[in-house]
Amino acid sequence: MARSLFSALAGAIFGLGLLVSGMTDTTRVQGWLDVFGDWDPTLAFVMGGALIPMAIAWRVAARRRVAVLGNPLPLTHERVVDAKLVIGSSLFGAGWGLAGLCPGPALASLGWGGWGGLLFLLAMLVGMVAAPAAKARIDRITQAA
Amino acid sequence: MIETDWLWGLLGGLMIGGAAALYLLVNGRVMGASGIIGGLVDGSARDQWAERLAFLAGLVGVPALAVLLIGGAETHLSGNPAVLILGGLLVGLGTRMANGCTSGHGVCGISRLSLRGIVATVFYILVGGIVMVLARHVLGWI
Numbered sequence: 001m002a003r004s005l006f007s008a009l010a011g012a013i014f015g016l017g018l019l020v021s022g023m024t025d026t027t028r029v030q031g032w033l034d035v036f037g038d039w040d041p042t043l044a045f046v047m048g049g050a051l052i053p054m055a056i057a058w059r060v061a062a063r064r065r066v067a068v069l070g071n072p073l074p075l076t077h078e079r080v081v082d083a084k085l086v087i088g089s090s091l092f093g094a095g096w097g098l099a100g101l102c103p104g105p106a107l108a109s110l111g112w113g114g115w116g117g118l119l120f121l122l123a124m125l126v127g128m129v130a131a132p133a134a135k136a137r138i139d140r141i142t143q144a145a
Numbered sequence: 146m147i148e149t150d151w152l153w154g155l156l157g158g159l160m161i162g163g164a165a166a167l168y169l170l171v172n173g174r175v176m177g178a179s180g181i182i183g184g185l186v187d188g189s190a191r192d193q194w195a196e197r198l199a200f201l202a203g204l205v206g207v208p209a210l211a212v213l214l215i216g217g218a219e220t221h222l223s224g225n226p227a228v229l230i231l232g233g234l235l236v237g238l239g240t241r242m243a244n245g246c247t248s249g250h251g252v253c254g255i256s257r258l259s260l261r262g263i264v265a266t267v268f269y270i271l272v273g274g275i276v277m278v279l280a281r282h283v284l285g286w287i
Contacts, residue, residue: 004198007172008200008202012206013163013164015203016208018157021155024218033277034274046158047251050161050251050256051256053162055256057162064170067171069171072173085265088241089243089268092236095233097274098235098287099223101222102246103178103236103237104178104246107201112212117222119229120230120236121233123229124233127236127238128237129186
């Protein structure tokens with residue numbers, strides 16, 4: 001119960017942060033990506049602001065080793081840069097540039113995003129379902145090479 | 146109005162990072178939006194469905210309530226269904242293939258100086274910028 005409660009709280013603060021920062025507005029995101037148009041620097045401030053609490057949190061996590069609710073903190077992480085990371089991030093970037101939404105803001109703006117927001121989300125879920133097969137395919141190709 | 150945009154961006158950013166810090170230190174999890182919903186969709190996170198659904202409920206419900214009460218939010222989404230469908234498919238496929246998006250690789254990865262997080266962020270911003278500029282200034286789609 002406590003896990004779900006704090007999880008919902010984190011989701012709520014995350015969503016409000018996306019709303020306050022303007023990241024649920026596609027003109028802001030696309031305005032940042034459009035270096036040949038009327039460039040909007042807001043996204044850099046959002047990313048900079050978000051990195052500060054998290055950089056501190058990782059330092060605290062390294063000392064605590066165990067989360068407040070008891071489970072071990074995820075202190076080790078994958079270090080291998082592979083084809084799936086590069087291809088996947090490039091595909092993600094293409095969709096992000098095209099529509100102006102990434103997964104967090106797509107969810108946060110669902111309440112007022114109308115049919116367009118719902119259509120984007122449904123397509124995103126279809127893409128997510130298709131991902132394991134695409135990953136396996138890349139693995140087969142890179143192993144054969 | 147324009148002059149305060151960066152301040153709202155910074156404040157919102159601190160809230161996003163604060164939420165990620167809370168999720169890490171209290172729940173012991175990395176806050177990645179694509180991973181949280183993706184694990185539910187493809188069934189790879191069956192043991193964590195309750196806390197993930199709770200996260201999504203907060204993420205969708207609370208901003209919706211805020212906009213209902215205060216108003217003033219606009220997504221300015223494209224009116225072209227093809228752009229929305231293609232964009233959504235690419236975002237869903239790409240984030241799950243790369244194991245993260247702007248929150249997981251961007252906020253949580255870069256803040257621990259993860260090489261994967263930095264490489265992912267360079268690629269999605271670079272390709273995002275190229276596609277955005279092509280789609281707007283060359284193809285005229287958006």
